[in-house]
Amino acid sequence: xxxxxxxxxxxxxxxxxxxxxxxxxxxxxxxxxxxxxxxxxxxxxxxxxxxxxxxxxxxxxxxxxxxxxxxxxxxxxxxxxxxxxxxxxxxxxxxxxxxxxxxxxxxxxxxxxxxxxxxxxxxxxxxxxxxxxxxxxxxxxxxxxxxxxxxxxxxxxxxxxxxxxxxxxxxxxxxxxxxxxxxxxxxxxxxxxxxxxxxxxxxxxxxxxxxxxxxxxxxxxxxxxxxxxxxxxxxxxxxxxxxxxxxxxxxxxxxxxxxxxxxxxxxxxxxxxxxxxxxxxxxxxxxxxxxxxxxxxxxxxxxxxxxxxxxxxxxxxxxxxxxxxxxxxxxxxxxxxxxxxxxxxxxxxxxxxxxxxxxxxxxxxxxxxxxxxxxxxxxxxxxxxxxxxxxxxxxxxxxxxxxxxxxxxxxxxxxxxxxxxxxxxxxxxxxxxxxxxxxxxxxxxxxxxxxxxxxxxxxxxxxxxxxxxxxxxxxxxxxxxxxxxxxxxxxxxxxxxxxxxxxxxxxxxxxxxxxxxxxxxxxxxxxxxxxxxxxxxxxxxxxxxxxxxxxxxxxxxxxxxxxxxxxxxxxxxxxxxxxxxxxxxxxxxxxxxxxxxxxxxxxxxxxxxxxxxxxxxxxxxxxxxxxxxxxxxxxxxxxxxxxxxxxxxxxxxxxxxxxxxxxxxxxxxxxxxxxxxxxxxxxxxxxxxxxxxxxxxxxxxxxxxxxxxxxxxxxxxxxxxxxxxxxxxxxxxxxxxxxxxxxxxxxxxxxxxxxxxxxxxxxxxxxxxxxxxxxxxxxxxxxxxxxxxxxxxxxxxxxxxxxxxxxxxxxxxxxx
RNA sequence: GGCCGGAUGGCGGAAUUGGUAUACGCGUUCGACUUAAAAUCGAAUGGAGCAAUCCGUACGGGUUCAAGUCCCGUUCCGGCUACCA
Numbered sequence: 001x002x003x004x005x006x007x008x009x010x011x012x013x014x015x016x017x018x019x020x021x022x023x024x025x026x027x028x029x030x031x032x033x034x035x036x037x038x039x040x041x042x043x044x045x046x047x048x049x050x051x052x053x054x055x056x057x058x059x060x061x062x063x064x065x066x067x068x069x070x071x072x073x074x075x076x077x078x079x080x081x082x083x084x085x086x087x088x089x090x091x092x093x094x095x096x097x098x099x100x101x102x103x104x105x106x107x108x109x110x111x112x113x114x115x116x117x118x119x120x121x122x123x124x125x126x127x128x129x130x131x132x133x134x135x136x137x138x139x140x141x142x143x144x145x146x147x148x149x150x151x152x153x154x155x156x157x158x159x160x161x162x163x164x165x166x167x168x169x170x171x172x173x174x175x176x177x178x179x180x181x182x183x184x185x186x187x188x189x190x191x192x193x194x195x196x197x198x199x200x201x202x203x204x205x206x207x208x209x210x211x212x213x214x215x216x217x218x219x220x221x222x223x224x225x226x227x228x229x230x231x232x233x234x235x236x237x238x239x240x241x242x243x244x245x246x247x248x249x250x251x252x253x254x255x256x257x258x259x260x261x262x263x264x265x266x267x268x269x270x271x272x273x274x275x276x277x278x279x280x281x282x283x284x285x286x287x288x289x290x291x292x293x294x295x296x297x298x299x300x301x302x303x304x305x306x307x308x309x310x311x312x313x314x315x316x317x318x319x320x321x322x323x324x325x326x327x328x329x330x331x332x333x334x335x336x337x338x339x340x341x342x343x344x345x346x347x348x349x350x351x352x353x354x355x356x357x358x359x360x361x362x363x364x365x366x367x368x369x370x371x372x373x374x375x376x377x378x379x380x381x382x383x384x385x386x387x388x389x390x391x392x393x394x395x396x397x398x399x400x401x402x403x404x405x406x407x408x409x410x411x412x413x414x415x416x417x418x419x420x421x422x423x424x425x426x427x428x429x430x431x432x433x434x435x436x437x438x439x440x441x442x443x444x445x446x447x448x449x450x451x452x453x454x455x456x457x458x459x460x461x462x463x464x465x466x467x468x469x470x471x472x473x474x475x476x477x478x479x480x481x482x483x484x485x486x487x488x489x490x491x492x493x494x495x496x497x498x499x500x501x502x503x504x505x506x507x508x509x510x511x512x513x514x515x516x517x518x519x520x521x522x523x524x525x526x527x528x529x530x531x532x533x534x535x536x537x538x539x540x541x542x543x544x545x546x547x548x549x550x551x552x553x554x555x556x557x558x559x560x561x562x563x564x565x566x567x568x569x570x571x572x573x574x575x576x577x578x579x580x581x582x583x584x585x586x587x588x589x590x591x592x593x594x595x596x597x598x599x600x601x602x603x604x605x606x607x608x609x610x611x612x613x614x615x616x617x618x619x620x621x622x623x624x625x626x627x628x629x630x631x632x633x634x635x636x637x638x639x640x641x642x643x644x645x646x647x648x649x650x651x652x653x654x655x656x657x658x659x660x661x662x663x664x665x666x667x668x669x670x671x672x673x674x675x676x677x678x679x680x681x682x683x684x685x686x687x688x689x690x691x692x693x694x695x696x697x698x699x700x701x702x703x704x705x706x707x708x709x710x711x712x713x714x715x716x717x718x719x720x721x722x723x724x725x726x727x728x729x730x731x732x733x734x735x736x737x738x739x740x741x742x743x744x745x746x747x748x749x750x751x752x753x754x755x756x757x758x759x760x761x762x763x764x765x766x767x768x769x770x771x772x773x774x775x776x777x778x779x780x781x782x783x784x785x786x787x788x789x790x791x792x793x794x795x796x797x798x799x800x801x802x803x804x805x806x807x808x809x810x811x812x813x814x815x816x
Numbered sequence: 817g818g819c820c821g822g823a824u825g826g827c828g829g830a831a832u833u834g835g836u837a838u839a840c841g842c843g844u845u846c847g848a849c850u851u852a853a854a855a856u857c858g859a860a861u862g863g864a865g866c867a868a869u870c871c872g873u874a875c876g877g878g879u880u881c882a883a884g885u886c887c888c889g890u891u892c893c894g895g896c897u898a899c900c901a
Contacts, residue, residue, distance in 0.1 A: 213820080214820065214821075214895085214896085217819075217820065217896085218820090218896065218897085221819075221896080221897070222897095224900065226900070226901080228901080280901085281900095281901070282901060283900095283901065284901080295901090334817080334898095334899065336899090360899090361899045361901095362899085362900095362901075363899075363900065363901090365900085366900045366901080367900075367901070371901050372901085373901085374901090378901065379817090379899095380899055380901075381901080383899095409900080410900095411900055531896085532896095600841095603828095603829095603840080603841070604828075604829090604841095605828065605829060606829085609822090609829095610894085610895095611828075611829095612827095612828075614827080614828065614841095614842070616827095616842055616843070617827095617828070617841065617842050617843095619842080620840090620841045620842055621841085623841090623856095624840095624841085626855095626856090630856090691828095691829075691830090691840085691841095692829095692830070692839085692840080694840080694841090695829090695830075695839065695840035695841075696839095696840085697840095698839095698840055698841075699839075699840065702840090705857090756836085758835080758836050760835085760836085760881085760882070762881080762882090763835095763880095763881065763882045763883095764882095765836055768836075801881090802881060803881085804835095804881050804882080806835060806882095808832090808835085809832090809834095809835040809836085810835090810836090811835050811836075811882090813835080813881050813882060814881085815881050815882095
């Protein structure tokens with residue numbers, strides 16, 4: 001009698017899948033398609049994480065489920081390889097990131113294969129492969145041509161110690177995540193993508209997506225559309241037209257690092273600088289009669305024009321203080337501060353003269369940087385008014401359009417894509433002698449990443465690309481130019497990779513229109529991160545390339561599944577420094593095998609909730625698969641004496657070709673359970689309830705252990721098991737001589753002849769009666785049976801006030 | 817501060833959407849097999865009680881024949897966001 005040896009079985013099937021290219025997909029107009037993908041991983045040196053396994057296994061369960069249902073399924077795989085870790089490693093060791101990346105990919109691929117994923121390996125992609133990033137550069141040029149890639153001055157986080165720009169998430173409490181040095185803002189000319197151009201469509205189409213509500217809400221909030229009005233408040237003559245004595249232009253360019261604390265939103269806006277009026281933005285123009293003062297942001301451009309002489313010093317001091325305050329200080333201290341400018345404006349609705357104040361609770365980067373304060377309606381305005389004794393008047397509402405012009409504003413800013421880093425996709429731009437940008441001609445792509453010896457960035461604020469002196473020189477249309485040394489944000493590389501999967505080896509185009517229109521949009525996209533950034537950027541690019549005619553759809557992802565994290569047994573995040581990391585390969589190699597690991601991670605809890613790893617529960621998944629294997633043994637070796645140590649009915653009561661071993665009732669019961677299981681597992685997978693699908697399979701196996709298994713029971717078991725434990729299931733199906741076609745259930749086996757009726761007295765369970773299903777149809781018969789029950793009679797001696805019969809629930813409730 | 821989720825045995829979690837609370841798994845206990853252990857198989861397992869029964873889904877109310885599920889209030893926990901006018 002053989003034992004369940006997962007590593008042996010898994011090696012065998014992985015070899016078969018590899019040699020037969022079992023999951024290679026190709027377009028077939030005659031068959032319905034299904035495309036699934038996970039958010040492709042960054043191949044770190046640490047290899048696969050149990051979190052990857054959960055993510056990839058969800059995709060794999062769905063992939064195999066639909067394969068077994070006969071769909072033409074594409075499940076590709078790729079690597080998101082640009083990024084800081086490889087660059088840091090290069091700086092530390094002098095090893096080229098290309099080398100590190102190559103090693104890491106090989107390791108990831110090997111590990112993913114050990115998990116038995118149904119991947120079409122011929123479609124593997126890697127964003128740092130020149131054959132890939134030439135098309136990333138092509139995408140950039142399309143955006144550039146349409147004016148959606150542009151340059152402007154902007155402030156960025158800068159670590160003076162590491163001499164590098166930092167992304168927002170690399171700044172922790174105002175300090176560099178690597179060296180702990182306090183970061184500062186540095187003004188640099190930066191490239192942006194004009195995502196705001198698509199703000200409305202990105203927002204409006206969210207509601208049509210089959211995405212988790214959580215993600216949809218986050219995207220809506222991020223875009224942050226506010227419908228309101230801009231209203232002009234005339235300044236009171238006398239203080240309105242005095243030009244400031246000194247030229248403040250130079251000062252303006254030094255100050256006003258307007259930031260919002262959000263990624264990629266470091267930016268300043270061109271603020272209105274009118275000298276005789278102030279334009280405010282409000283979502284409540286109807287409350288204008290309650291506007292008793294105006295507040296300007298400290299950075300408000302033109303502020304100096306309106307300040308009265310006696311207030312100049314106070315305003316200048318307040319402004320200087322506000323600008324000196326760090327981001328953290330401004331975020332932490334929410335107490336209202338501000339100063340009077342000495343100026344007044346006229347409320348167009350009430351014709352009242354109202355004072356103009358400066359306060360840092362008004363943000364320069366949003367709206368016009370000026371607000372009309374309605375303390376009777378707005379909590380912040382009220383707090384400010386109370387603190388500075390400004391008038392608070394109850395307001396009657398007026399028509400919204402009476403005094404202003406309708407205006408829509410967004411919280412979302414354009415996407416900053418410049419990175420002063422070596423290990424990224426070079427921006428395909430060169431500058432002429434005057435410093436004007438020129439696109440690199442498409443036939444000169446890719447702009448290769450130059451080889452350098454030293455990857456460390458320096459004080460110049462330029463990436464290490466600047467050190468490749470020869471590479472910097474380029475001739476375009478006979479003119480000598482200098483290349484851009486910034487690289488693209490990694491999110492640019494991942495904004496189109498799903499389309500590359502359709503024709504990954506295409507040398508003529510980024511993607512093949514025919515292949516794209518067959519496979520995409522993606523049916524299922526599964527990930528645990530990037531709720532806003534990546535998932536918004538890819539939607540943006542999709543709309544852009546649809547407008548250009550390159551894509552036949554405007555939304556790239558039909559259904560999104562957002563899975564939870566797997567934490568350490570103590571409930572904390574796994575991390576190398578805490579030493580609580582579970583290595584999935586260790587779990588496999590310990591003898592449990594990949595099927596156990598996969599099944600366990602699907603059983604661990606609802607897929608979208610965080611879960612804590614429980615080493616002991618892994619054994620539970622293993623025992624379950626072991627029981628499946630033992631059933632297989634019993635059925636295929638029916639004439640062999642039973643396991644010596646196991647006098648279970650399975651071993652003694654089953655035979656390959658005979659149902660005589662089971663009593664007729666047991667046979668009926670098994671048919672019913674089998675059909676119920678098919679239904680439950682099928683419906684659960686459709687609802688992504690992978691944990692209860694596995695539980696249903698466990699129940700099924702428990703039942704087969706009790707009453708004995710027939711060949712047909714095991715064929716069904718193996719088919720249903722295959723998405724979760726494909727190696728074992730394949731082995732079972734092979735031994736049973738069956739295909740893997742997804743089984744169907746028959747409703748007629750789901751209804752049983754005998755039903756249990758529950759009797760409640762005053763809502764409390766008091767008795768259970770067995771009854772024929774036919775009798776249940778007749779309320780009179782049911783009540784007769786209920787009232788003749790001795791236990792029930794005991795409770796109803798005092799008489800029945802009311803009786804309720806619920807057929808659907810097979811329940812009777814008696815009120816006494 | 818705002819928005820969105822949660823709270824069920826010793827633990828992870830089920831519950832047909834108002835109808836038998838605790839499926840399935842882990843753990844624990846007992847039994848079988850074994851020289852023994854592991855593995856495997858079987859049984860039990862919310863709490864109190866000899867029992868009949870009573871109490872149990874964070875807490876306090878309510879609606880209902882019937883509430884884990886619906887409504888009102890409270891307390892914790894998690895996520896996102898953070899003065900966005």
